[in-house]
Amino acid sequence: MATGEIRTGDPGIDPATGEFRVVNQGETFKSVTEKISRIVLTPHTPLGWLAIFGIAGAGATMLLVAVTWLFLKGVGIWAITQPVAWGFAIINFVWWIGIGHAGTLISAILLLFKQTWRNSISRFAEAMTIFAVVCAGMFPLIHVGRPWLGYWLFPIPLTMNVWPQFRSPLLWDVFAVSTYATISVVFWYIGMIPDFGTFRDRADNKVAQYFYGIFSWGWRGSIKHWMRYETASLLLAGLATPLVLSVHTVISFDFAVAVLPGWHTTIFPPYFVAGAIYSGFAMVLTLAIPLRKFYHLESLVTERHIDNMGKVMLATGFIVAYGYGLEAFMAWYSANHWEAFTFWNRAFGPMGWSYWTLIFCNLAFPLTTLWSRKLRTNITFMFILSIIVNTGMWFERFVIVVTSLYRDFLPSSWGTYRATKWDYMTFIGTLGLFTTLFLLFVRFLPMIPMNEIRMILPSAKIKPKAAAGAD
Numbered sequence: 489m490a491t492g493e494i495r496t497g498d499p500g501i502d503p504a505t506g507e508f509r510v511v512n513q514g515e516t517f518k519s520v521t522e523k524i525s526r527i528v529l530t531p532h533t534p535l536g537w538l539a540i541f542g543i544a545g546a547g548a549t550m551l552l553v554a555v556t557w558l559f560l561k562g563v564g565i566w567a568i569t570q571p572v573a574w575g576f577a578i579i580n581f582v583w584w585i586g587i588g589h590a591g592t593l594i595s596a597i598l599l600l601f602k603q604t605w606r607n608s609i610s611r612f613a614e615a616m617t618i619f620a621v622v623c624a625g626m627f628p629l630i631h632v633g634r635p636w637l638g639y640w641l642f643p644i645p646l647t648m649n650v651w652p653q654f655r656s657p658l659l660w661d662v663f664a665v666s667t668y669a670t671i672s673v674v675f676w677y678i679g680m681i682p683d684f685g686t687f688r689d690r691a692d693n694k695v696a697q698y699f700y701g702i703f704s705w706g707w708r709g710s711i712k713h714w715m716r717y718e719t720a721s722l723l724l725a726g727l728a729t730p731l732v733l734s735v736h737t738v739i740s741f742d743f744a745v746a747v748l749p750g751w752h753t754t755i756f757p758p759y760f761v762a763g764a765i766y767s768g769f770a771m772v773l774t775l776a777i778p779l780r781k782f783y784h785l786e787s788l789v790t791e792r793h794i795d796n797m798g799k800v801m802l803a804t805g806f807i808v809a810y811g812y813g814l815e816a817f818m819a820w821y822s823a824n825h826w827e828a829f830t831f832w833n834r835a836f837g838p839m840g841w842s843y844w845t846l847i848f849c850n851l852a853f854p855l856t857t858l859w860s861r862k863l864r865t866n867i868t869f870m871f872i873l874s875i876i877v878n879t880g881m882w883f884e885r886f887v888i889v890v891t892s893l894y895r896d897f898l899p900s901s902w903g904t905y906r907a908t909k910w911d912y913m914t915f916i917g918t919l920g921l922f923t924t925l926f927l928l929f930v931r932f933l934p935m936i937p938m939n940e941i942r943m944i945l946p947s948a949k950i951k952p953k954a955a956a957g958a959d
Contacts, residue, residue, distance in 0.1 A: 520788070520941050524683075524934055525690050527783055533931065536782060541927045547920015554913040555630060563633045565910045571903050572893045576911040577631035578742070579885040580918060583767070584624035585665065585739055586760075586881060588672070589732060590768025591617025595675055596728035599721065605796050607940040608789045612779070612926075613772050614676040615935070619925040620771075621669045623918040628661050657742040664738040668731050675724045681707050682717065683934040736764045743888060750830040750892030753818060759811025766804040766850075767881035769797050773874035775926065777867055779935070788936055791865045798864035801877065805855050812851070826897060834891045838904065843887050849880025 558565060568575040591613040598606040629638045641662045653659060685707030688700040707713060740760035743751040773794065780789040819827040834843045854877055857863050864870065895902045929935065 517942050521686060521690075521938055523785070523788070524936050524938050524941075525687060527930070528687060528932060528934060529691055529693075529696065531693070534782075537927060537931060541924065544920045544923035544927060547917055548924045549917075549920070550913050551917020551921055554910050554917055555626075557910065558630060558914075559635065563631065565908060567905055567907045567911055569903065571896050571901055572890055572905040574889050574893065575905065576907055576915055577627045579882070579889050580915055581624050581627035581631075581661075582739055582742075582885045583882050584620045584627075584918065584922075585668075585736060586764035586767045587771045587878070588617040588620035588624070588668070588768065589736060589761070589764035590772050591615070591620075592668075592672060592728050592732050593765055593768065594772070595679075596725040597732060599725045600729065604944045605792055607944060608936055609772060609776055609793055609797075610940070611676075611679065611937050612775060612929070612935045613768075614672065614679065615926060615929045615933075616768075616771060616775060617672045618669065618676060619922050619929075621665060621672065622925065623922050625665055625669065626918075628658060628665075632658075657738075657745060660738045660741060664735045668735045671724065671728045671731060675721075675728055678717070678720050678724060679937060680934060681705055682709065682939040683937060685709065686938060687934070732765075733761055736760045743892075748892055748896070749819075749824070749826040750834070750888070752827075753815055755811050755814050755818070759808055759814075762804045762807035762811065763881060763884060766801055766808055767878050769801050769804070770874040770877040770881070773797055773870055774878065777871040777874075779930070781867075785936070788941060791867075794867065794870050795861065795864045798858050798870060801854065802858040805850065805858070805877075809851050809855065812847075830892060830895075833895055834887055837891065837895065839887075839891050839894070842883050843891065846880045846883040846887055849876045850884060 566575055566577070568577075594606050594610050594613040595617075599610075628641070629635045632638070641659055681704055684700045684704035688697055688704050688707075691697045691700060737757040737760065740756035744753060744756040746752055776789055776793070780786050816831050819831045822828075834840065854873055857869075857873065890905045894905050
């Protein structure tokens with residue numbers, strides 16, 4: 489922001505630099521603690537929360553109905569057929585895993601790089617990761633058609649002494665997702681222990697005191713406790729950081745190890761990772777913007793956070809654009825007829841509308857608007873943009889899966905793909921399940937880490953001795 493644009497007296501602007509603050513001026517240790525604790529410890533649940541929870545619960549019920557019918561009838565109720573043997577299940581699986589990436593990035597990598605702007609958004613980004621993995625993890629189980637044999641995916645001898653096929657990407661997915669989920673849950677829980685101790689001490693309800701006391705593991709805030717907490721956080725951050733790269737790389741191998749045109753490309757791992765971070769930060773914005781408004785957290789989740797997330801999306805968006813371009817270039821440069829046809833068919837075939845939808849949502853609109861700082865700090869615009877980007881990232885997975893399959897090597901076997909109502913019910917149901925879990929988290933757990941916010945307040949900074957003596 490130029491000097492002439494500084495809004496004089498704005499508590500969210502640092503007048504010395506003209507930059508947005510991480511935490512607005514005027515917040516104290518006490519105000520931060522009360523503002524965050526009040527959300528959880530209040531005996532009165534807001535009516536708005538109940539209304540949204542009811543809608544989300546209806547969506548989760550829709551998922552239960554769809555999955556129950558799937559188990560009774562089989563995967564034939566979906567639109568998967570020949571040649572499109574993969575459909576919404578794999579599309580949604582990859583999309584949900586991608587959404588979970590931003591939580592690990594914010595929690596682990598930005599922690600290691602000591603980026604204090606992550607503090608206000610790290611907790612619900614971690615929660616978003618876990619709930620997204622829950623939604624994603626169900627698809628490898630249900631899309632195989634026989635979920636009661638799901639234990640075959642684990643590396644244990646079967647009843648006929650036959651080991652799982654370790655060359656199968658489906659087995660790789662199990663290892664990647666289970667590892668990712670385990671580290672994410674442990675990191676999420678460890679980070680909440682100091683806040684559980686605060687809730688235990690501030691709660692008036694005996695039941696709340698009991699449960700928060702159990703979850704706090706006897707936290708007293710001693711120096712020894714803080715040392716162990718910091719050590720555990722850094723250790724888990726170091727373990728989680730490789731997962732940001734490895735998990736979606738493994739997911740991309742579901743496609744890249746195949747010989748199918750449109751899938752057999754080495755650019756998939758890096759641009760899948762970049763796309764996952766892209767969509768993950770978009771989902772963080774989708775969640776953070778309504779939360780800061782509904783719970784009056786504008787002083788903690790400031791325009792600085794929105795601006796920085798917009799910058800991360802701009803950077804990863806260009807990596808995704810590079811991946812798209814390199815895919816098309818290598819299809820042409822390879823002089824392979826089938827590769828070239830696949831990319832021509834994606835853009836100009838019967839399902840070309842899906843390709844141009846993803847180009848608009850992922851590239852054309854965000855990468856031309858996110859350059860503007862004025863737009864990056866426009867809360868309404870960023871909320872709309874986040875929804876557009878996540879729509880585009882879903883269509884990216886749709887294009888990769890469907891348009892690579894519905895016209896394969898033999899024109900005589902070409903087909904089409906139209907999702908059934910059960911496909912849509914399953915997808916909408918996962919959105920409902922995700923929202924339900926997230927709302928429960930917001931209501932009963934600290935969605936912003938109080939201890940980390942207090943550490944970056946101006947009053948937490950130690951003054952130099954000279955300055956202290958002058959006072």
